[in-house]
Amino acid sequence: MADNKSFVLKGIEEVIFEERPVPELNDDDVLVEVKKTGICGSDVHYLVHGRIGDFIVDKPMVLGHESSGIVSKVGPKVSHLKAGDRVCMEPGATCGSCEACKSGRYELCPDIVFAATPPYDGTLGRYYKLPAHVTYKLPDNLSMEDGAMMEPLSVAVHAVSTLAQLRTNQTVAVFGCGPVGLLCMAVAKALGASRIVAVDIVQDRLNFAKNYAATDGFLPPARNPNESSIDYSKRASDLMKQALKVEERGPNSIDVVIDASGAETSIQMALYLVRIGGMFVQVGMGKAEVVVPITLLLVKELVVKGSFRYGPGDYPLAIALASQGRVDLKPLVTHRFKFEEAVKAFETTRFGKSEDGKGVIKAIISGPDVDPAQV
Ligand SMILES: [Zn+2]
Numbered sequence: 211m212a213d214n215k216s217f218v219l220k221g222i223e224e225v226i227f228e229e230r231p232v233p234e235l236n237d238d239d240v241l242v243e244v245k246k247t248g249i250c251g252s253d254v255h256y257l258v259h260g261r262i263g264d265f266i267v268d269k270p271m272v273l274g275h276e277s278s279g280i281v282s283k284v285g286p287k288v289s290h291l292k293a294g295d296r297v298c299m300e301p302g303a304t305c306g307s308c309e310a311c312k313s314g315r316y317e318l319c320p321d322i323v324f325a326a327t328p329p330y331d332g333t334l335g336r337y338y339k340l341p342a343h344v345t346y347k348l349p350d351n352l353s354m355e356d357g358a359m360m361e362p363l364s365v366a367v368h369a370v371s372t373l374a375q376l377r378t379n380q381t382v383a384v385f386g387c388g389p390v391g392l393l394c395m396a397v398a399k400a401l402g403a404s405r406i407v408a409v410d411i412v413q414d415r416l417n418f419a420k421n422y423a424a425t426d427g428f429l430p431p432a433r434n435p436n437e438s439s440i441d442y443s444k445r446a447s448d449l450m451k452q453a454l455k456v457e458e459r460g461p462n463s464i465d466v467v468i469d470a471s472g473a474e475t476s477i478q479m480a481l482y483l484v485r486i487g488g489m490f491v492q493v494g495m496g497k498a499e500v501v502v503p504i505t506l507l508l509v510k511e512l513v514v515k516g517s518f519r520y521g522p523g524d525y526p527l528a529i530a531l532a533s534q535g536r537v538d539l540k541p542l543v544t545h546r547f548k549f550e551e552a553v554k555a556f557e558t559t560r561f562g563k564s565e566d567g568k569g570v571i572k573a574i575i576s577g578p579d580v581d582p583a584q585v
């Protein structure tokens with residue numbers, strides 16, 4: 211049976227729709243009819259560059275990994291799901307038996323089968339097969355679009371809750387107001403942060419962040435000609451401390467800084483800004499190498515963590531926060547496309563706005579024969 215219309219990346223800037231076979235199930239697998247898929251920066255990156263670091267697209271690959279859908283069939287060993295269930299799909303199937311998996315950090319599993327990461331196909335098809343243990347029932351009060359948004363929300367949960375271990379009444383600054391940055395702010399708010407500072411170089415994005423989850427915003431100054439990145443970042447963070455009355459210690463300090471931009475100067479500013487003994491988490495993916503003020507890490511005894519995808523408990527917490535109304539995902543879905551309009555959806559995400567000039571936060575592609583207006 212080849213009734214599995216899919217959106218396939220064949221090479222750089224080369225995509226086609228293709229009928230593919232419906233995947234065969236193993237005993238503990240679930241076959242999901244995909245209804246909604248969010249477009250991620252990484253999907254666009256594969257389309258434009260054909261690679262991310264060492265992950266190289268060298269054979270055709272179905273794109274997409276932020277998806278929700280309806281269970282169409284389950285393997286004989288699956289007990290917690292049945293055909294017809296509305297689900298969101300954690301797109302990484304881990305081995306369960308390696309050192310990383312057994313130590314509770316399955317995001318570091320060397321054998322992970324992750325959707326739309328070469329050589330594995332993604333979720334932008336009519337059907338997608340995944341193990342039942344990474345398929346979660348959607349609570350009735352969440353929409354299919356909410357279900358697709360569980361993927362970036364889980365990225366934020368992993369960074370802010372699991373890794374930074376943000377506690378009630380702590381303060382946080384998030385650099386970068388894209389989808390993941392905004393969701394980091396939303397998670398911080400849900401966990402009871404007393405101050406959430408958004409930083410971005412685009413005023414409109416800052417305004418959005420302040421309406422959404424941030425308590426304060428900061429627009430860094432322009433860099434002077436010939437100013438080194440470190441000199442600039444030091445100056446910009448001093449200005450920021452002044453403008454927002456941020457101190458190095460005490461109740462006016464920033465406990466946790468999250469970089470969701472990947473920009474060198476954001477990373478540097480965050481390290482200058484964070485309190486003595488504070489926490490820095492890198493979740494944005496940008497330039498592979500940056501200059502880091504290493505002495506600062508030493509004298510401030512900073513804790514520095516890298517955050518990659520999500521691990522045990524992150525999806526369940528993301529679903530709970532959304533279902534309890536602590537995180538509102540609806541304002542983030544700015545653009546909706548039919549399956550056949552996938553190319554347009556990718557272009558909109560790539561250029562940051564649609565033809566009408568509307569800025570994009572998250573573009574969602576509906577599954578084949580699903581109406582985009584049906585959220
Ligand atoms: Zn993603």
Ligand SMILES: [Zn+2]
Binds near residue numbers: 306307311312321322
């Ligand atoms: Zn493993």
